[in-house]
Amino acid sequence: MIQEYFGLTGEPFGKEILPEHLYLSLRFKELLARLDYGVKKRYFCLVTGDIGTGKSTAIRILAQNLDENKHKLLYLSDSNLKPRDFYRELLFQLGSNPGYLRIDAKRQFNQLILDYFEKRRITPIVVIDEAHLLSHQMLQEIRFLTNFRMDSLSPMALILVGQPELKGTLAMQIFQAIAQRIQVRYHLGGLTLEETGAYVAHHLEVVKARSQIFSTEAIKEIFAYSKGIPRLINNLCIQAMLDARIQDSHVVDREGVLRAIEDFRKF
Template identity: 40%
Template structure:
C-alpha cells in the first residue's frame, strides 16, 4: 500500500522481519549472549519484558542462531499448561506418545533427554512462553524435572519467557525453591529515545527505500506515544507511512504523527 510510494523492497515495520535484519540494542545483545550461554551449559534462565518490548523477537533471534546439529529446540506456549500437558507437549515434539500419569511421563522425558544428549550429542533447549500465566503446580513440576542426579546435572536448558509479572511472582516466598534454581535472569527494557531513533533507522534501512522519512521531531513524538515499546513503534510507523502515502507526502513530521495518533489509531 505504501511500499511502492516510498520505493521500498521490504516492508519495514513487520513483526516477522528476517532475524539477521533485526535491530539489536545493547540490552538485547546482552540478553542474547546470556541465552546462548544458558543453552551451551544447560542452565535455567528467565526472560522478562513489558508487553510489546521484544520477548518474542529475542527468542526468534536466539533460536535462529542455534545450530540444528548441536541443539534440539522444544517450544511451548499455553497459558493453561498443566504438568501433564507440559510433558505431553514436549514428548509430542520428540515424536513420543506420552504416558498418562505424570511420573511416568517425567521418566519418559528424562529417558529421551539422556538419549538425545548421550547418543546424538545434542543439547536440548526448552522454551516455555507466556510463563507469567503458569500455575504454581506447573512451575513446581518444572523444578522437579530439573532435579536429577542429585543436582549434579541438569537434563536440558530451560528458558521461561514472560511479562514482568513473572519475576514479581517468582519473588514471592512460596516460589523460593524455584527461584533458587534460576541461573540467569534476563530483562528486556523499553527503548530509550536514542534507541527509538536507531530502531526506526534500522528498519527503514531494511526496507531498501528512502532512509530519511521521519523527521527528528516526528521520532520524538513516536517515542512519546510508544514509551519505547517496539510493538507500539511498529504500529504507529506503519499507520504514519500509510497516511503519508495516501497524501503523497515523502516526509513525515511531528504534526503528521500527532494527526495519526489522534485520528488513525484505535
C-alpha cells in the same frame, strides 16, 4: 500502498523482516549473549519484558543459530497446560509416544532427556513462553525439571519467558525453591530515544528508502508514545506513513505522528 508511494523495495516495519535485517540494540545483544551462555552451560534462564519488546524474537534468533547436531529445541507457549499435558507435549516434540498417566509421562521425559544428553550428545533446550500465565501448579512442576540425579546433573537448558509480573510471582515465598535455581536472568526494556531513531532509520534502510522520511520531532513523539517498545514503534510508524500518504506528503512530521496517535486512542 506505503511501499509504492514512498518508493520502497518492501513493506517497512513488518513482522516478516528477516532475522539478519533486525535492528539489534545494546540491550537486545546483551539478551542474546546471556541466552547463548545459558544454553552452553545448560542453565535455568529467566527472560522478562513488556509486551512487544522482542522476547520471542530473541528466542527465534537463538533457535536459528543453534547447531541441530548438538541441540534439540522444545518450545511451549500454551499457558493452560496441566502437568500431564505439559510432559505429553514435550514428549511429542521429542518424537516419543507419551504414557497416559502423569507419573509415567514424567518418568519417560526424564529418561529421554538423559538419553539425548548422555548417549546422543545432544543438549535439549526447553523454552516456555508466556510463562507469566502459568498456574502455580505448573510453576511448581517446572521446579522438578531441573532436578536430575538428586540435583547433581544438568542435562538440559530451561528458559522461562514472560511479562514483568513473572518476576513478582517468582519472588513469592512459595516459589523461592524455583527462584534460587535460576542462574541467568535478564529483563528486556524498551529502546532509548536515540535507539528509537536508529531503529526507525534501520528499518527504512532495509527497504531502500531514499530519504529519512521521519523528522526529528516525529521520532520524539514516536518515542514518547511507544516508550521505545519495538512493536508499538512499528504500528505507529505504519499508521503515520499512511497518514502522510493521505496528506500527500513524503515526510512524516510531528503533526502526522500526533494524528496517528489520536487514531490509536479511538480504539
